[in-house]
Amino acid sequence: MGADxxxxxxxxxxxxxxxxxxxxxxxxLNDRGAVVFVHPADLPAPAVDGIPPFAADFLLDTTRAAYLLVRNGVVRTYPNIRFVLSHAGGFVPYASRRRAVAIAGDTGRSPLDVLDDFRGFSYDTALSSSPAALPTLLAFARPGHILCGSDWPFAPAAASQYFANGLDSGVDPGVLQSVNRTNAEALFPRLTGTPAPTPARPTPLRLRRTAQRAAARLVFKLVQPGRD
Known part of the structure; x- marks a missing residue:
């Protein structure tokens, strides 16, 4: 992905x-304001007979990494790192609230704060521009946080082209321009000849929207199983 x-x-x-x-x-990586692209590998367990890893396991692998980056506070402790998750983040957008509830129950954080962290990732569209997955990603990710991806050279050219066609035909032209070019230029200013900005000094954790967050935590505690 280049020097940065x-x-x-x-x-x-x-x-x-x-x-x-x-x-x-x-x-x-934080000191350098690096862009970190997270790509799946084989799960640390045998594949299930009849289920190719690319069909399910790779999506779970990326989801596990994203979960730990949020659950263990990496994205907040090192705010200058820009993380990009491949394949639309695996299952992250689709099941983001389920994961937010799990992390909130484990850490005591507000589910809304956890969702903010998941939405702070950038996501590529590799093998994910389908009529079901693409609208979910567009609804979940922050504006400017979706990047065009092909999964080259790992995916067959026909598969990459199939999903590229889905992106070209399923997105508003203005959004498509951002996904295909503008959002990547913001991550890699050197592509446009613009000097890269100096990474900001580490900042304290973002201020909470106090009333909203406190209310969300209270509601979550009230609905947790096993509470009187």
Whole structure:
């Protein structure tokens, strides 16, 4: 991805991106304002007979990494890193609220804060521009956080072209221009000849929208199973 970006596999022999003990990795990337592209690998378990890994396992692999990056506070501790999740983030947009509830129950955070963190990722469209997946991604991701992706050279050319056609025919022309070019230029200003901005100094955790967040936490506690 060039001098200002790196690619990380979602897991390496079962150790996931976002797991504890990875600060020595994140600190220099944060200092450089790096773009980190997270791509799936084989799950740390045998594949199920009859289910090719690309059909389900790779999507789960990316989802696991995104979950840990949010659950363990990596995206907030290192705010200068811009994470890009491949394949529309796996299952992240589709089941984002389910994951937000799980993390809120585990950490005591507001589910709305957790959703903010998931929406803060960027997402590529590789093999994901289908009539079901693409509207879900467009509804979930923040504006400017969707990038065109092909999965080349891993996916067959016919598969990449099939999903590229879905992107071209299923998106408003203005949005398509942003997905195909403008959003990537914002992540990589050198592509336009614009000097890259100096990474901001680490900032405190974002101020909570106090009343909204407190209300969300209260409601979540009231509906948790097992509470009187």
């Amino acid at each position: 970006g790196v690619t990380l596999l979602a897991n390496n022999q079962g150790v996931y991106v976002g797991a504890g003990g990875q600060d020595e990795l994140w600190r220099p």
